Amino acid sequence: MTTADSPHGADGWTAAVRQRLGLGRLLPLGGPSDCSWIAERAAAAVLRDAAAGSGAVLGTLRIAPADTDHVQEPVAPGPPSALPPGPLRIEAGFSATARRPLPATAEALRTALLTAAAQRLGLVIDEVDLRVTDLLEEEARPAAEPAAELRAAEPDGAAGTAAARVPGVVSLTRVLGSAVQHTDGHVRVEVATAGDHRALDVAQAVRGAVADAVEGGPTVAVLVTAVVDRA
Template sequence: MTTTSGTRRPGAVRERLRPGRLLPLGEARDGAWLAERAAREELLRGLSAVRGVVPGKLRVGLAEVGPETPFAVPPGGLPPGPLRITGEFAMEAGLAVDRPLPVVAEEVRGSLFATAERDLGLVIVAVDLRVTGFVEGSPDSKALTPPPGGTGPVVDDPVARAVLEVEGVAGLASVLGFPVRRTTGTLRLELAVARGHRALDVARAARTRAAATAPEVEEITVLVSEIR
């Protein structure tokens, strides 16, 4: 473990601006994926409640391959399976005396597990942490603020109109492509979830509404690319 000074590293900020991979959301039968960047932003938001912690790199990846999905995995997506969080954090030097690192690490781990399940619906089975050192002062609040989401594109499609009525859908999104992509027998939706709603529950409801609106479609998948 090395001791550092200053605030959040520029590299950690740049990492959070990359779209990242698509993470399987829920179980294989749910047909839903969540952009890693959106997941990272919510996980970091949860960590803001852990006193004295300065988050660094944070990645989410497969812990093991799960059962085969009945849906086509979208480009850039991970196949369904339980996930592992790998992260780094530093601690404010002034709080190290009364907050032992093992205790803080458990608080960080507990926060990540809770946010992933309660707010997102990601199946996390392990959290691996690395303590990078101590920093002087508090983290840069501007660096911890996620970039604002857009208003979303307007799409003249009956499925799009129906999905926009689902509680928790903040809008359609086009971060990963066209918001509603149709091919023969398949339909893929990309949407943003309103903060305060569990991403998995919203994706399930949106998929159910889309299936009711377009019963002729055999396969419907949902990509959550933003949480606003």
């Protein structure tokens, strides 16, 4: 049997390409009516930034479905092999000094991750599973994450022009193909969003702008491939 993550078929090919590009999983933003997704790489960068003031140094970080029994079908098709809407789980390892009780450090880290996921991204997180991987002799400064390459695309057509004008959109992107993908009665748009805007809010504004700009009132899905801190 061929599955979405199989190396066979279009979805499996797309998943393999995603991994090579470093996007990771395509995570649902919001719920089934929001029709918005974000690349795991982009979400993880925001979460790592939020964790920097917790006293913990994040190691591995993974975002996955929390409960596959409670996923729902989106009201419009998303990117190939994207996770369906449903609660998510953050799994992370961290190191810290013993100058502060480890349970207190873990709780500060959990709070930072949950707050960033909700307020900066729009991810629905049900669980945060943390594990201590190392005890440090002294406080360590978290290593800066290398900036991901931004594969920007110029706006083209009514949908692209409308999306690019939405506040909080840094640029259209072309990671999984063209920035704007048209199918019968449906449009999918790839964007990079600004770090000072909540990713889900920007995606919803893009959906509304594109639906208004394209004849026939198509359904619209949005994929956020990067979250960019603007100077």
